[in-house]
Amino acid sequence: MNILLTGGLGYIGSHLALGLLKNKKTKLTIVDDLSNAKLSTKNTIKYLSKKKFKFKKLDLKNKNKLQKLFKVGKFDLIFHLAGSKSVKESQINPKKYYENNVIGSINLLHAMIENNVKNIIFSSTATVYGLHKKNCYSENFSREPINTYGLTKKIIEDLLIDLKEKNQINTLILRYFNPAGCHISGLLGENPQGIPNNLYPYIIKIIKGEVKYLKIFGNNYKTKDGTGARDYIHIQDLVDAHLKCIKLVKKKSDIFNIGTGRPYTVLDIINSFKKYCNFKINYNFYSRREGDIDIYYNKISKAKKKLGWSAKRGLKEISQSTFNFAIKSK
Numbered sequence: 001m002n003i004l005l006t007g008g009l010g011y012i013g014s015h016l017a018l019g020l021l022k023n024k025k026t027k028l029t030i031v032d033d034l035s036n037a038k039l040s041t042k043n044t045i046k047y048l049s050k051k052k053f054k055f056k057k058l059d060l061k062n063k064n065k066l067q068k069l070f071k072v073g074k075f076d077l078i079f080h081l082a083g084s085k086s087v088k089e090s091q092i093n094p095k096k097y098y099e100n101n102v103i104g105s106i107n108l109l110h111a112m113i114e115n116n117v118k119n120i121i122f123s124s125t126a127t128v129y130g131l132h133k134k135n136c137y138s139e140n141f142s143r144e145p146i147n148t149y150g151l152t153k154k155i156i157e158d159l160l161i162d163l164k165e166k167n168q169i170n171t172l173i174l175r176y177f178n179p180a181g182c183h184i185s186g187l188l189g190e191n192p193q194g195i196p197n198n199l200y201p202y203i204i205k206i207i208k209g210e211v212k213y214l215k216i217f218g219n220n221y222k223t224k225d226g227t228g229a230r231d232y233i234h235i236q237d238l239v240d241a242h243l244k245c246i247k248l249v250k251k252k253s254d255i256f257n258i259g260t261g262r263p264y265t266v267l268d269i270i271n272s273f274k275k276y277c278n279f280k281i282n283y284n285f286y287s288r289r290e291g292d293i294d295i296y297y298n299k300i301s302k303a304k305k306k307l308g309w310s311a312k313r314g315l316k317e318i319s320q321s322t323f324n325f326a327i328k329s330k
């Protein structure tokens with residue numbers, strides 16, 4: 001099978017590339033504009049997979065280059081991960097998110113339709129749901145995003161659903177909860193430049209000694225210890241969910257939440273590093289951030305039933321792989 005992976009040098013894409021390359025019959029092409037990735041990741045994927053694949057530095061906003069790639073590529077399936085993903089940045093610079101996420105995806109869909117490529121698996125996010133009263137989120141919740149990042153993902157979902165209804169494409173939409181953890185080798189993980197917005201990349205900086213303590217925003221949430229609780233899914237489980245999609249997408253278009261169904265608080269996570277890695281994370285409390293909710297997690301039943309997938313790993317594997325990656329990338 002001839003697969004195109006967009007955003008394949010990023011955090012999730014690089015792990016997915018390794019998963020895809022395990023299949024001897026897969027011919028993989030990765031595109032990435034390196035806006036949030038390092039070229040050296042390409043060599044790490046080569047080193048870990050011991051397999052050949054094609055890489056092209058390409059910005060999805062460049063419609064002509066994308067057309068040329070599709071003309072020679074003859075792809076059977078697209079995994080579309082490329083995009084910008086910071087909620088905070090999307091509120092400050094919405095134009096960047098409309099251009100990069102929405103226009104980039106429109107160009108990709110245009111190239112697919114022009115070249116009769118039918119199948120696409122799209123990386124969406126639980127952020128599309130916005131705020132709901134119930135804590136356990138299922139796929140039929142209404143989508144009411146409260147930030148521009150979530151809105152761009154909702155727009156792309158709508159384009160995919162409309163094209164599917166008009167029989168132009170087959171699509172699976174995956175709404176990730178909170179991807180976390182790193183590759184077992186300790187050579188791949190999430191390591192953004194500057195001060196990260198997400199919890200685990202922040203903890204990586206603490207383990208590396210680049211930041212002294214964790215800022216916890218709020219200690220009066222309605223949870224067992226007052227800190228916010230989220231559904232953290234191990235990156236390897238996330239990859240396994242994608243691999244399950246390959247067969248399904250040709251038969252059926254659908255939408256799946258991808259999470260574990262188990263919420264963990266910020267203090268659970270801090271304690272897991274002490275318990276499993278003997279590493280103490282120092283922290284200070286700050287006031288709550290606007291829009292942050294007490295607790296939310298995935299209702300896992302649909303993916304289990306229809307995709308035949310559920311998460312196998314938990315906090316232990318997430319903390320140990322994160323710690324290993326942080327130490328090796330010091």
Ligand SMILES: NC(=O)c1ccc[n+]([C@@H]2O[C@H](COP(=O)([O-])OP(=O)(O)OC[C@H]3O[C@@H](n4cnc5c(N)ncnc54)[C@H](O)[C@@H]3O)[C@@H](O)[C@H]2O)c1
Binds near residue numbers: 080178
């Ligand atoms: N990591 C998360 O917490 C999370 C949660 C839900 C959904 N997602 C989605 O999953 C996808 C992958 O996320 P990630 O964590 O690996 O992010 P990432 O930033 O590590 O990877 C995205 C990759 O896409 C590339 N890219 C960005 N714009 C591009 C463009 N116009 N053309 C070509 N390449 C481009 C970047 O250089 C980067 O390598 C994203 O679409 C993101 O919105 C991520």
